[in-house]
Amino acid sequence: MITVDSLTRRYAGFTAVDNVSFTAQPGRVTGFLGPNGAGKSTTMRVMVGLTVPSSGTATINGARFADLPNPGLEVGVLLDASAQHAGRTGREILGVAADTMGLPRTRVDEMLELVSLTQTEAKRRVRNYSLGMRQRLGIATALLGDPRVLILDEPANGLDPAGIRWMRDLLRGYANQGGTVLLSSHLLHEIEVIADDLVVIGNGRIVASGTKEELLAAAGTLARSTSPRDLAHALEQAGIPSTLAGDGSVRTDADPARVGAVALAAGIPLTELRSAEGAGLEDMFLSLTADTQREGVAA
Ligand SMILES: Nc1ncnc2c1ncn2[C@@H]1O[C@H](COP(=O)(O)OP(=O)(O)OP(=O)(O)O)[C@@H](O)[C@H]1O
Numbered sequence: 001m002i003t004v005d006s007l008t009r010r011y012a013g014f015t016a017v018d019n020v021s022f023t024a025q026p027g028r029v030t031g032f033l034g035p036n037g038a039g040k041s042t043t044m045r046v047m048v049g050l051t052v053p054s055s056g057t058a059t060i061n062g063a064r065f066a067d068l069p070n071p072g073l074e075v076g077v078l079l080d081a082s083a084q085h086a087g088r089t090g091r092e093i094l095g096v097a098a099d100t101m102g103l104p105r106t107r108v109d110e111m112l113e114l115v116s117l118t119q120t121e122a123k124r125r126v127r128n129y130s131l132g133m134r135q136r137l138g139i140a141t142a143l144l145g146d147p148r149v150l151i152l153d154e155p156a157n158g159l160d161p162a163g164i165r166w167m168r169d170l171l172r173g174y175a176n177q178g179g180t181v182l183l184s185s186h187l188l189h190e191i192e193v194i195a196d197d198l199v200v201i202g203n204g205r206i207v208a209s210g211t212k213e214e215l216l217a218a219a220g221t222l223a224r225s226t227s228p229r230d231l232a233h234a235l236e237q238a239g240i241p242s243t244l245a246g247d248g249s250v251r252t253d254a255d256p257a258r259v260g261a262v263a264l265a266a267g268i269p270l271t272e273l274r275s276a277e278g279a280g281l282e283d284m285f286l287s288l289t290a291d292t293q294r295e296g297v298a299a
Pocket residue numbers: 011016034035036037038039040041042043
């Protein structure tokens with residue numbers, strides 16, 4: 001479990017993280033979202049002892065990172081995959097980390113296999129790695145000590161589509177076995193698929209937190225039909241307000257079963273009927289962080 005309590009970090013009159021409190025629970029994947037510069041990395045850096053808080057605390061399973069005797073066995077960290085020693089080979093990096101944690105070298109090969117880095121690639125210097133390979137190596141390092149907590153800043157960055165799917169399955173399996181996962185990402189679709197809980201930060205402050213279901217409950221239903229106007233009209237006749245979006249989809253707060261029943265009764269064929277969660281997360285993110293968006297997209 002990760003516990004952040006009243007955490008504040010100031011830089012020369014500027015407050016990067018402002019009285020932030022949240023928890024990331026075991027058995028769950030917690031998505032940490034926010035616009036550029038919102039304070040995600042700073043919060044994560046405090047968690048792993050790289051940044052000193054101005055006030056407040058961040059603890060891993062009840063202890064501050066600095067007080068963990070062998071931190072790699074308790075918490076796996078991937079903050080900046082490009083920060084790895086560029087002159088070393090992937091195998092050397094994992095070997096040094098294994099030695100530091102007191103782990104057998106056999107763990108290195110297990111991790112290389114887990115993240116699908118070949119023996120040839122493992123002998124290459126990290127400066128010659130692609131971004132995705134660095135990311136895989138970073139994940140291998142994070143998992144080396146078989147920790148119960150993972151803190152990952154943009155772990156999907158640079159991964160190819162198969163890599164993203166692999167990462168998703170890996171983190172899901174890890175949480176299902178009782179692990180705690182905190183991950184930041186700008187890939188809202190990824191977060192939508194994988195996260196159980198969400199923490200949204202804007203301008204250093206928490207603007208929303210809770211389960212994904214709670215936060216997206218207001219998302220409603222999205223339906224598509226070859227005749228969307230007729231569908232909107234039929235819904236209106238049934239007392240269900242809806243909006244017709246520019247992309248031809250019909251959105252309503254009613255649940256999908258009700259929308260389907262109205263369409264069936266009106267003889268309107270549907271080509272799609274689902275919870276509007278996907279767009280819901282993006283809408284929610286943009287509206288919650290509207291004040292802090294550079295682009296003012298949701299203003
Ligand atoms: N060492 C530092 N000195 C001064 N300001 C800093 C320092 N580190 C971070 N900041 C500022 O703190 C704010 C939060 O930065 P942070 O990296 O935590 O954001 P983020 O949410 O991770 O953003 P991104 O999505 O772009 O990675 C930014 O305005 C940043 O410039």
